Each structure stands twice: as structure tokens, then as C-alpha cells.
Amino acid sequence: MRVIISDETKVRFRYPARAVGIVGAVLMIVSIFLPWSYGSGALDDVGFYGAPSPLQFAFVVLPVLILLLLAIPLVGKQRLGQWAKTVAWNTSAKTASLATLATVLIGLAAIAIELKGLVNIDVGGFTALVGALLAAVATPFLPDSPEPTLARVKSPTWLQILGIVLMMAGVLFAAAFALNQTDAGAFLTFVAFLVGVVLVLRQLGVMAWIGIAGANNNRVLVLAAFATAFAFPFTQNGSDANMSIASQVLIFAAAALGLNIVVGLVGLLDLGYIAFLGAGAFTAAILSESAFSTLDFHPPFIVVVLISGTVASLLGLLIGAPTLRVSGDYLAIVTLAFGEIFRITMNNLDGNDGPNLTNGSNGIPGIPDLEFLGFNFGDAHVIFGVDIGRFANYYWLMLLVIALIIVVFMNLNYSRIGRGWVAIREDELAAEAMGVNTFALKLLAFAGGAFLAGVAGAVKAHHDVSVTPDQYVFLESAFLLAAVVLGGMGTVVGVLIGATILKLLPEKLRFFSDYRLLLFGLLMVVMMQFRPEGIVADERRQMEFHDEDEELAEEIEEELISHHAHLNPERRGFDL
């Protein structure tokens, strides 16, 4: 929905609009010192005078931003100098106002629902609502700002690194804060706030600037990202609930990254990918020291991981070799059929309908924790005075696995193999004509992706303690695919975001669990209509999905040129 306000109107009303917007921002800032609700059952208690809750303190960032964006231009263009053009003052204020309104509305709705009734909203809530409405109504009357040029500002390396580090610290803080919201309303409100902040930062050009800084300081970016992820357990103070979610997210993300190679790079739609994860998990379970394991062979975990990966990739070869010659649609269904074959077979190998390997639908329970060089993953311990529980151990292990996958992925992406894959995805006939060995490359992708899933499955078996066939149903394959599609096919960051959203939201929004799949289905349909390239778009993919959109094509071209001008030309692949 876009309301069109003519430029004339905007010029005429620019001063009153600014004034009303500032009043709105001030009202919202004041509101956090007032109680938002009667009673303490909603949004983690926002019912005090003069003592804002942590959530309110976080929220106030947006109104303060609006205030600054609206007030600073008042000092005049001359005094602002180059900054007048560097920042998109008005447009950003507009985005921030709309985001604030959305956050306030969600917060008030949460109060009304959790305390049963609109009457529970107190004076602070109404002040915030009025303020947000004022700002959201007034700011669209401001004249549009030109495109921000922040991304093109030359900045010294130390500043770029500082920017990256600050961003990562922000991500860590936000993740910890969001996960600690046990209340669904508070969680949703905070998520709305976060989305708002990200949108405003994008509008300001901060995201583009960070992107260029990251491209210039690739190693710093990667190291900072891993340091952040590594530090996450320290923010949890030994809380197993959140670490369990976090380690599950990482296992899911590892599998999704493997699928991303197959779907995102090579364009092979695999609808039975969960079977490879399952193959790894079952292999690890059977080779584990569990009392229910059916083989009397228990090698150390390092060997088990390799065997699990190999078993999975052998299955990949087995299914890939005959089917990769047929066209893409068939492959989707054949892999789907293969996923079903896997699940049914695991169900049937119970000693009754077949040889006993998996105990049938009971699966293999009681898988012991990992032992690694005398270190038991089940033991809790204290590092730097912070309790580190069982799940944190698995979290770090999965982090290592993911790091490995990302290194493989990035190196492949820029290698001869990776270029061959992309060529196959774009046009298989043309690729073959250019001398790309399409069959071998497709098979390699299939087996490689299966290997990664097998490794993730091996860890999952120990993490979950038990492995049963019904954990590996088609819906799980669909979820993995959704993580790749939602996040952005062919990108690492996108898939990580997609996996996090798909695993985290259901955990945090339990009251919603009955409607989870309904929304999931709807999301897939809507996503394909309006943003088929996903949240984080791979540039080439974006072109593919919008090949009739000339404007977008030019925009991306320009972006690419300005982007690559900043990169050092000798940068080839990816190194750590």
C-alpha cells in the first residue's frame, strides 16, 4: 500500500509535519517513564512510573532516532556540510515512524490479549500510541530525501573494523535479549522492534556501508561473526532451555547449508534431503555405545562422523546416479520418493518385517553423550565464572561443523567446480556445450551435500539422545527447503537467517503451535509471489526472478560496479 502525497503538499506542509513528528517522538520517549499496563502479567511488567523495563529501554531507541533524524536538520544545511547529503534524514524518519507504530501496536495488542482486555492499557501505553500515530501520520508529509551516500564515504580501516565489531556486538546483545524473553508478547514486540531497527539502518545506508566494510575486511568480518557466535553461550548463564534451542538451530542450519549447495548453487530440487540427515543419525546411533544399538562395533566419534558422512553420501550416489540424468521436476519427486523409502525402511528394519537394525518405530534410545579426547560433552563446567551446560558443548561443536561447511561452500563457490555448478543452474544445455561435465558435477554436489547432512546427523543423534524414524518425515525436508528459500537461495547468511527464523519462532510462539503449519504453507506461497529470491538476495538469483524488471537490473548493475570498485582486485576466493 502506498499513499501518494504530491510533492507540492509535501513542500507546503514540511514545517508543521516536522513539528508534529517531533512532538510524537517526544511523547513516545516520555511514555516509557509511564506505566503501559495495569497489572504485571504482560510484556514482563511494564506497570511502573519512572522505572522503564528493559524492553521499554530497548524500545526508546526508535523514538530517539526519530527525534534526532527530525531535529538535526533544523540546524541548517550549511552547518551540516557533507552530512546533509550523506544521510537520508526524512525518508529514514518515515521508516522509523512506521516501524515504531508497528512495534507499539504489537506491544499494546500483547497487553490486551495477555491481560484480557483493552482496559488494561494504562496511560503510558496510550501516550506511546498517540505519539507513534502522530509521528507516523506526520512524517510522510516530509519531502523525500535523495538516496543516502553513506556507503560511498571513504573511511579508514580502523573505523570499518570498529563498525563490524559494533554490529556483531549488537547482534549478540539482540539475540541474547530476544531469547531471554520467555513471554510470547514480549518476544514478538522485541522482534518487531528489531525488524524496525534493521529497516531504518538499511534506509540510512548503514547496512550498505557495513557490507562494503565487510567485503574490504573479509577476515575480520568472518572472525567477528564466529567470535560472536562463540560468545553466545556466555550470555545465557547456564540456561539450558535457550541453549537447547540454539544448538537445535545450528544442527538445522548445518543441514540447510548442505541443502543450499544442492538447491542454491546447482539448482537441483531435493525434496528428500532429510533422509541424508537421518542416514547420518541412524549410522551414528547404531555405532554408538547405546544399549539398544544393534551392531557390536563402537569406534571413536571421529571415525563415526566419517562413516556417517560416507554412508549418507553413498546413499546420495545411489539415488543420484540414476536420477540426475532426468530433468529437474522428476528429480524433485524421485528424491521425495527416496525420502519416503528411507523412512519406511528404517521403520521396517525391526526384526519382524526385515533384519533388525533400527528397532523399527521405537528407534534407538539412550545414546550416550559424546566423548572426545577424554572430554565428555554431557558434563557441565564453569568457564570464566559462567556455567556452561551440556547443550552449550554441542552448540560449540556444531559451530565448528558449520564453520567447516561455510569454508567449503565459499571456496567451492569461487572455484572451477562452483562456476560449473552455477552454469548448470543457469542453463544446463549451454553448460554442457561449453564443456562442463554436468553429470559428474551434479553427482558431486549431491554426494557432497549428503555428506554434510550425514555429519550433522551424527551430531544430532548424540544431541537428541534418541533416533526414531518419525523424526525424518517429508515435512522436515520441506522445512529445510523453506529455510533455504526463505533466507535466500545460494547465500550463506540468508540460509542461516532462514534456519533461525524457522526453528526459533515455533519454539518461542508455543501458543501458536496449532497454526504453525498453516502459516508455514501460506508463507511459502506468499514468498514465491512477492519475494522469490528470499530475505537475503543473491544478486544473480534476483535477476533471474525479475528478469523483466529493467529498473532493478540497472540498479543491481550499478550496485555491483560501485561495490567492486571498493574491493581490492586481487581478492579471489575466501580464506580464513
Place this chain on the structure above:
Amino acid sequence: MLDLFFQQLINGLSLGALYALIAVGYTVVYGIVQLINFAHGEIFMVGAFGAFATWMLLGQPTDWGVSASLLILLPLMLLGGIVVSVTVALLTERFAYRPLRNAPRLAPLITAIGVSVFLQEFVRLFYGRIPGFPDAKSAIPFPSVAGISGEIVRIGSVTIQMPALFTIVALAISTLFLWFFVNRSKTGRAMVATSQDPDTARLMGINVDKVIVAAFAVGAGLAAIAGVAHGLNYGNIDFRMGFLAGLKAFTAAVLGGIGNINGAVVGGLVLGVVEAMATTFIPGQFGSSAWKDVWAFALLILVLVFRPQGLLGAKVVDRA
């Protein structure tokens, strides 16, 4: 031994007739828009629920005589199922698939998965909310139709369940109808023309949008008949029943040569017979009925390896 063979042949044919009725929908749509309508299994499921709803609206008749049941109840239930299926299919076509007609082929396939999950969940969550209707979160017993349910026919030592016979007869009539529709009606011939060459068909004045709608409608109608047949054969319906049936029917369509309507019928029958025979004649543990789905899917993979164009053959579409 020979009796067992004929018994399993009949069982297989009735199972196969069910697959064939659904498979036609996959084949017709694929032939024209090259879309694997992954949600087609759910159209079949929705048809069964539509027929059940018709029975509810008729006041849940349980004591109608044979002639009243066969001449009024059954046709009305079939009609109700067809109306619901066709409506849902046309809605998905209009709002989910049509906007993606020129998108890369990954997009409609993913949309189809989304539609499939959505329809299943929609029925599960909201069917029971209709006043007086049973909760659809678990299987619902399907009404019995006097003259069909529970009746059997004996030929020698071979026993034929009436619902199985109904499925086979329904397939025979539907195939006849399809043949006339495709070869004699204007819309049917337009469908053939469009599947052979959509651009030329458009130049010849064929409204391709209309043809696509017709393809979805025909497929959905047959799927609804299959839904009723499923209910009569197994005695209950379930929001999950479309997944496996859809997958099997797709296998049947590929088996016969996707895009080829006769192929879908033949493929369905062959698949049904193979499944029935496998559970009887494969010796040892692997012959138990727990493995029959594995054998069906193994057949799919074998066909794709050795004869990707299917038993009856179809043009191999490559839109690369």
C-alpha cells in the same frame, strides 16, 4: 496359486483404478503448463471431505434403500465432492500458480508444496468448526452407501468387494468421458493443441488461460471421484490421505509417460497390480505389506532410469 493370482490381480486393479483417477490430474496439468501440481493429492482429499459434507447436509441418511442410495445419494455425494474439488483447484490455480506462470520453474513447485501443506492444515483445523461437523484432526468414518458398502461379488473362488468394483467402473466411465472430451469437444482439442505447442495454439486463437483452467478442473473432478472411491473402499477419510495417494498417483503418471492421458490410466493400473503382487509373491520378510510403498517407489526410480518417457511414451519436455 492361480486363484491367489487372480484375487491379487483384482485387488491390484481396484487399487490401480484409484491411482489412475488421480494420476490423470497430474498428467493433464503437466502436459499443458509443465507444472507438477504437488497439491493435487490434497485436491483428492478435499473431494472426499466435500462428499462427506454433502452427506452431512442431506441429514446424514443411513437407512436409504439400495435404489435410493445408488440413484440419489451416491450421485449427490459425487457431485458435492466434484464441486468442492474443482472450486479449490481453480482457486489455487488463480491465486497461487497463475501469477508465477513465467517464473523460473522452482517457484511454482515450491508454491505447490506450500499449497499442499496449507490445504491439509486448513482441513485439519477448520473442518470441525462447521456447526455439526465432526473434528477432522483424526480419521472420520465415511458413510456407507447401501448396495456398495460391505457387498461382495464372487466369481469362482475370487471375491470382489463392491467398493473395489465401483472404483474400476468409475475409472472405466471416466476414461470414456475423457476420451470424448479430449477428442470430440472444442475445449478438449484446444487442450491437446496447447500441450503440443502453447505459442502456436495462442496464435490460432485459443484462449490458453481458459484451457489451463479446464485442465485443472478436469483433473480435480476425477480426483474427487477417486476421493469418494477411497472413502467407500477404506471406510474412513483423513486429512493426511492425499500425501501418499498423490505421490503414488504421480508415480503412476510418470510410469505411463507424464503428459499422456492414456498413459496415466495404464500407469495407474500397472502400479496397483505391481503393489498387490509384490505383497503376495515376494518371498520372505520383504514381501510383507509394510514394504509395498517401497516397491512402488522403487518402480518409479527404475522407470526413470530405463524408460524416462514412460510405458506409453510422451514427448520429453526440456524447457532448459
